[in-house]
Amino acid sequence: MESVVLLSRLQFAFTIMFHYIFPPLTIGLGIIIAYLETRYYLTKKPMFAIACQFWTRIFVLNFAIGVASGIVMEFQFGTNWASYSRFVGDVFGSALAAEGIFAFFLESGFLAVVAFGRKKVRSGFYLFSVYMVALGSVFSAVWIVVANSWQQTPAGHHIVDILRPGTLADGSAGMVPWVVDGIVQRRAEILNFVEMVFNPSSVQRLSHVLLGCVAVGAFFVLSVTAYYILKGKHRDFAQASLQGALILGLLSSLGLAVNGHTQAQQVYKNQPAKLAAFEGHFETGRADLNIIGWPNAAEERIDFGIGIPGGLSFMVFDDLTFSKKVVGLDRFKPEDRPPLIIPYLSWRAMVGIGGLMIVICSLGLFFNYRKTLAQKGWLLWAFVFGIGFVMVANQSGWIAAEVGRQPWTVHPPVVWDSSGSDLELGADGFYQYDERLGLRTVNSVSVAVSPAEAKSSLILFTILYLALAAVWILVLDRKIRQGPEPVHQPEGDVEEGYRKATIDRQHARLDHGDRQGGAA
Amino acid sequence: MSSEILCIIWFILLNVLLIGYAILDGFDLGVGILHPFVAREDTERRLVMNSIGPLWDGNEVWLVTFGGALFAMFPNAYASIFSAFYLPFVLLLFALIFRAVSLEFRSKRLSTGWRSFWDIIFFTGSTLAALLFGVAVGTLMQGLEISELGDYRGSFLDMVTVFSVLVGLFTVALLAMHGSIFLYMKTEGNLQQRLLVWMKGTFYVFLALFIVVTLWSTLLVPASLQHFGDYPLLWVVPLLNLLAIANIPRAISQHRPFYAFISSCCTIAALVFLFSAAIFPDLLPASNNPEYSITIFNAASSVLTQKIGLIIVAIGMPLVLSYTVLIYWTFRGKVELGADSY
DSSP states (O other): OOHHHHHHHHHHHHHHHHHTTTHHHHHHHHHHHHHHHHHHHHHHHHHHHHHHHHHHHHHHHHHHHHOOOHHHHHHHHHHHOOOHHHHHHHHHHHHHHIIIIIIIIHHHHHHHHHHOOOOOOOOOHHHHHHHHHHHHHHHHHHHHHHHOOOOOOOOEEEEEEEEEEEETTTSOOEEEEEETTTTEEEEEEOHHHHHHOOOTTTHHHHHHHHHHHHHHHHHHHHHHHHHHHHHHHHHHHHHHHHHHHHHHHHHHHHHHHHHHHHHHHHHHHHOOOHHHHHHTSSEEEEEEEEEEEETTTTTTTTEEEEEETTTTHHHHHHHHHHHOOOGGGGGGGGGGSSSSSHHHHHHHHHHHHHHHHHHHHHHHHHHHTTOOOGOHHHHHHHHHHHHHHHHHHHHHHHHHHHHHHEEEEEEOOOOOOOOOBBBBBBSSSSSSGGGGGSSSSGGGSSSTOOHHHHHHHHHHHHHHHHHHHHHEEEEOOOOOOHOOOOOOOOTTTOHHHHHHHHHHHHHHHHHTTTTOOOOO | OOOHHHHHHHHHHHHHHHHHHHHHHHHHHHHHHHHHOOOOOOHHHHHHHHHTTTHHHHHHHHHHHHHHHHHHHHHHHHHHHHHHHHHHHHHEEEEEHHHHHHHHHHHHHOOHHHHHHHHHHHHHHHHHHHHHHHHHHHHHOOBBOOOOTOOSSSOOOHOOHHHHHHHHHHHEEEEHHHHHHHHHHHHOHHHHHHHHHHHHHHHHHHHHHHHHHHHHHHHHHHGGTTTTTTTTGGGGHHHHHHHHHHHHEEEEEEOOOOHHHHHHHHHHHHHHHHHHHHHHTTEBBSSSGGGGEETTTTTTTOOOHHHHHHHHHHHHHHHHHHHHHHHHTTOOOOOOOOTTOO
């Protein structure tokens, strides 16, 4: 069983990380395209039309792979995590179904107009479609982050015995708890949909995710435009996009920092073991803030650490005395602790890159204001490669959040003592999670899946996704090197070849009033 | 509303989603199956691909929503079916990925090798997806050996029977026919003339397999007619289905492809209905012990979740239908190649 757990975790991690390359790009670019289309609609300047067409084609390319790799995620809850699905379906499933109905239909429907319909619909409707695609992609983030946040900080539900028809104690027929092999089967059932949606972490986490997506969009645009400026190509196009992207990049990075700070405080309140793993904080008490270091789980200390004494006390409580008590990993039984090294390092990667994002956007805006940005080759190159780091920061944030949630798939509630400064501890000095109110990762996998099956699918996904990633980069690179193309104006558009022939026939047919067979 | 009525409502709604998916993505997959055979050179291949260009993505969402609804409303069935069909569903995901990326990547380079490669991937993905959907349906009709908790006990090879493979091939033929009628409506000239031959050819293959699968399931799969004795009204569906099937060649020979298309849509709807009627009230019949079968009643979510789901459907479905109509209306008529095409 253990090997299926590990293989399924690896597969989920790998497939979700691959998938998560694309949604931030489409959400971020979608918002930027909506802005550019609005400017085009209002001003009719060809510059905006060129920019819209260029970014839209890249958007469509990313969207298709995002959709294809997204279905994999929905299927995997059932294929690899059947026990989890039975436990959470009543609560978690609604959010996924809502995502399908409210978000995916909206974005995929209007994407067709955005991708293929510029000449088929009126410009006002085209603009509306662009908005709807952007809205749909934001909605999809809403529902999936709600579902994930419920796993982290469950609310609006209760955990009950599953009832099946049977014989009651008095001998009459009725509903009785379903017992298999002596174990009463239990699951989460919804009590209050609104409380489930607005569980303690969903709003903060959703804001963080969306800001991260906007940052990816902004840095993607920055990367491409900085490259054009360095190569002296498409100057007007690049210059026009650059400033907006710099402002957007700075605002989103600052937003991420502010939101991230409050979110960390929320994590401490609801998942203190996770925050302790992020910070490598072992001993309950005044907590230092490690800037760098290497966590040593066996010795329960940070090796080679450089830190700010009392810094974590300040961060968690906004405590200016730098001395308040912070619960550490020592409050948790070894089997209840999250892994250490991955959350510790990925947390630092995210925060560190986030800080650098603020710095380079500020520098970019400063030099742009002084009109000397084009001469700052080093900074432009930093922008060209910056998108890779921003992607890493997005992924790291998720890695920290999900590995830090271990060993649970559904995190049980945490009870603080009356003073609110420490956990309610058991007689053995450790915090006692109520096992019945959560679900452990080891108990979440599919019983029907054999290690051989899990291994083959993992290998196949690895090969397929690496190949796809290579082709995607190849195609994307060509698109960027080709650069934006002049847009044909409808009036001056010279129709030629097959297309002209098709259209001519179409007109001829319509002239004859023969519309048969065209109604699909 | 009592829990039982809600379970039945959700079973019907899941069927609606499944029928919607089978009809809409059905012609996409059919177009993919026919693609290498009906299109002779690059422009024709592009026309064939672009006929579904703006549509396939939205059509696939019906499957995603079906999966989400099954997860939400019948979590035990979702968990047991998806984990039982582990390898087939992984392959199905690959097939759907192949289809999606081949559409997206093919036109990005001019070289013949590049384009032929993605043509092969497009055909493979579409055909494999259709085949696997059919195999899954055939397997579910026969039932699986599952534990009391609903976990599948066999291996991948145990579920590959002659019957399930036959239903798989039948599905490929059905969708190829459905796709050929769709393509006929969307094309013109030589390509359309060739499709006339393909429409007839795929129809007869479909018909032959339909007869074999129908006989096999009525004679050898006990579930298939289990409710027909109690509810004779059900016989209306197979009779209407026969009329729809008979109408396909008639409409084709009368050069009314739209009627043929509607007929094949009805056939698909009837077949999905008959499949659901065969296994009702099960979602996953247990072949080893009927008591272990996962039914729409013992797999259901709580009443509150079912009601919340109905509210979501009541708000969402009218929106979904209006986008669908809007998109099909925008992209009506013959397919043409433009600057934004694949």
